[in-house]
Amino acid sequence: MSMDTLSTFISKIEAIVGRQHVTTAEEDLLCYAYDATNRHHRPDAVVFPGNTGEVSAIMRAANECRFFVVPRGAGTGMSGGALAIEGGLTMVMTRFNRILSIDRDNLVAEVEPGVITGHFQEAVEREGLFYPPDPSSAAYSTLGGNVGECAGGPRAVKYGVTRDYVLALEVVLPTGEVIATGSRTAKGVVGYDLTRLIVGSEGTLGVVTKIVLRLLPLPGVVRTLRAIFVRIQDAGRAVSEIVRSGVTPRSVEYMDQAAIRCVEDYVHIGLPVNAGAMLLLEVDGTPSAADAGLQELAAICEKGGAQKVQIAESEQEVLDLWRARRAISPALFRLGPDKISEDIVVPRSRIPEMVEWIDDLRKRTGLTMVTFGHAGDGNIHFNIMLDRGDKEAFKKAEGAVEALFRHTIALGGTLSGEHGVGITKASYLDIELGGSELALMKRIKATFDPHGILNPGKIFGNL
């Protein structure tokens, strides 16, 4: 892009949103060059639109000038969705930060995409309502970003993921048209389900400007237990047993020995460093149902070879039990400066097999591997900790990741449960998707975005 084209385009954008909402200052651009993947791609300009009309006008101008646009929420994505890898205009949606309505009669809320997920949860819980999707980044990620990546979280085992709560959307297409998808009703089958197409499309089909979300009544109580296993395989089998039991826990979190040791080293809370694995289970509902459910899960764990089962008796004990789980991500960096992080999913019954296979992979490669995750829905967070400067280790790790992906598909799983493809998994896409499916997806992309200006290079690599 020549400087001339850039400055002409920027003046157009300034005319749309006002000079104070556009920046090309180097200092600002550097602050929008990264996301949670810690890769750096500096955009040419950053714009902060304030309403749908502005987003539409920006898209129209960009489409005319063939200028790339990359939508961005809080920049907390794990697959590079918000990075301007080809340069262009980063469109930051954080000014869209209003909760427009919370309708208690219909259990529906209408929000703008820049609202922080955690703030929204707090607001609906004050009304006795519940928005279940809870990605680990909920305290700072935006609902728009959650919709873009179809974020999940621990509660998905019972409540599903972001997609299951999005009823309707207002979306600005790359050509500038504003469309409304879905309906605010509990049912709705008129036409194709564009809502589900947009959710999880990683900002490649349109820019979401309004979201209608389904809510639930807030569960009465939550009960928590922790089970410690000597053998990791026993923990895997206990998870399968729990899934079969008829009690639906709201989360089944799992940590392997490497994760337990790493966390204990970091927070010193007396975790059993010789244990093979640890499960953290939660049941919610009415007090009697939750208590009964928890007892049943405790019995399953004990029967399944758990060395110790601990039920939290107070709020404080709940926090203590969760503390270990929440400390994993930060604690990991004690094992190496860089992290390769994947979030594969396998059918729940195949978890024991997958866990054993990874254990074997660890032994074969000698790499530092840590696994934890949402075992209840088969979503395993697989991490290799290393120094990117160590070329040999890095190459070995890349091989391990590809082997992991191939084995995941062989077990009937999928490459990513909640992080998305973005740029980090684009080169592995054909492991999972066939030629016809890929070709159809690319045709859909071209229909929405004929000039390929919106979030280029994501999902499919270079089209």
Next chain:
Amino acid sequence: MSVCPVYQATFRETDVARGRLALLESVEEGAITWSERLEEILSRCLLCGACAQICANNVPTTRLIQQGRRRLFEAGKGGRSSHPLIRSVRQGELSGKVVLKGGALLQGLLCRKIPDSSGLHLRFPLSFFAKRATVPPVTWRPFLEAFRPHVAEKMQGRRIGFFVGCGANYLFPETAWALVRILRRVGATMVIPKDQVCCGLPAYVSGDTKTARALARRTIETFGSLELDAVVTVCASCGSRLQDLGALFEDDPVWRDAAVALAEKHKDAMAYLVEDLGLDEYLKDRGSARGLHGKNVYRVAYHDPCHLRISQGVTEVPRRLLRTTPGVEYAEAAHPGQCCGHGGDFNLTHFDLSVEILDRRMEDFQRVKPHAIVTGCTGCLLQFAEGVSLKGLAGRVQVCHPLVLVERAMASLGS
């Protein structure tokens, strides 16, 4: 990102640790040079320390930003900081009151009139007066001028030094008096040197390490020779500075040892009263609540100053103290630990943003309908005085240091 008060108001990546650190790294790598925009970005940090406190990788963001500001200052690029109020400290001589009063001004206050005795002549931009709802008057009788030690206080025993600080001396002397009266009631010996100076925090955070060091040396000389058992403060900001005094003299072992020795003796007054003198037990023993405030309960909500919660790790003691204070009903407001948005210098240079952060904090407090909002920091006290005015609650909601209420209760019990 979830804890940064500035980011929570603007949601801009330049207003959060991640962005600022990326920029400092770029400077380090030579990718960008110091610029006005960079200075502006660094100035929009409250230095509250909330990000560093929760950082998994222990990145000392607060210190890195202060170092960035220092480099800007030393490169003569402190344009933003060369506000008349801030300059006054640097240009003023280090002799006594000029610096003391300059420092007091820097804590974010504006004087209706500078005391004639000060010889300090400052001009303020009109916009400061135009924007503020409250202009706290400087007291006509600073605490240190008015204080006369009792005979008993000159006797031997447990000797407690009181570092008064500019805020308690000029703006909120009732806090200093409350501490003096409480200590007299429990029978401790107080030592209050009259020649004490500003803690140096305003100079330090704006990058003027030289002035901060000079002030620190004065403080060490003044208090170091007194053979004290403890040095207490009633302002969280002064306290945080005293506790971190050693860091100023990393390359100067003699002063560093003296600074560390003083820092080790320092404790926030509330923490000292409760942990070392058992004031909460003392209050409990004095019987139940009485009608201190007519027949009604007096509902009190506490705000954690960042410089107390994060810098000194004091959160539970003030609450325990208030819960045992006769006549007080303690109410916890939502989001405990959230910053009030004052940030000293920040309040002067980014007033609108500061008030926006305050506005959210005020909403938390308004929900519990307190009769008083209490907090142990000069900056926070100024900020809540402003907040109470902006919300039309002036005269209906008292803003003061917790010790003022404790002392009032003790006086009533004693009578």
